[in-house]
Amino acid sequence: MEQATMATVSDGEGLSSCRQNRRQPPAVPTGYAEMIEAVRLLQDRIAAAAPDEELIAAVTRDLTHAAELLAPAEREEAFRISGFSEELPGNGSALIPLVWDVVSDASVRRGRVRFGSFHLGENGAAHGGTIPLLFDEVLGRFANSDGRASARTAYLHVDYRSVTPVEKDLEFVVRFEREEGRKRYMTGALRDGERVCAEVEGLFVQLRPGQP
């Protein structure tokens, strides 16, 4: 496997050895977005299906074959594409609910999101854990935007105001409230039309050099 580069950085209080995963932004191969889209579709179809034994056996065989095909292409984190490529929908991750139409200025970011059958909790509503997942992603990316040094989620406070439907286009808005030293305070809301589904407050703390 390829190795991530090691770098030495100054933290202003003298040099400290800091492990930096210097990404060599991997080029996105033709067809990669379609592969991740196929994974999303698969997740939704499996979540929605009640297959018989014959179909289960056929799908298991094909999925196992696909996993075997991918095994030789595994890479260390610094050289992966999924979850890291901003040019791909959902950054190329099938974990995060699909986000698109993102527009942003320095203090407000808006976009659309759709939870699939894969994210279903019960009664047509998204699983409660998927909503902080969305907020962590959209708040976290905004907190780390504009060339800021990396910050990590310290807390997310989520208020579930009303049910969040799956298989419906929703809207989110995120606000970069303020920065205090290493602390970045964010808020956000998820809406189904006029109806507020969930609200969030989050703190993201900038990592010190060398901090894991």
Ligand SMILES: CCCCCCCC(=O)SCCNC(=O)CCNC(=O)[C@H](O)C(C)(C)COP(=O)(O)OP(=O)(O)OC[C@H]1O[C@@H](n2cnc3c(N)ncnc32)[C@H](O)[C@@H]1OP(=O)(O)O
């Ligand atoms: C581009 C990427 C987009 C995706 C982003 C996704 C982000 C993520 O999901 S990150 C993964 C989830 N988060 C984690 O794993 C974090 C685990 N925790 C940690 O690493 C550490 O606790 C960390 C970095 C948050 C803070 O630790 P540390 O740097 O030691 O903080 P510390 O020096 O004690 O505190 C700094 C300040 O933050 C405050 N603070 C830290 N944690 C909290 C907290 N949970 N609640 C309130 N305040 C806090 C402290 O009180 C302190 O404030 P002040 O400067 O006013 O005294």
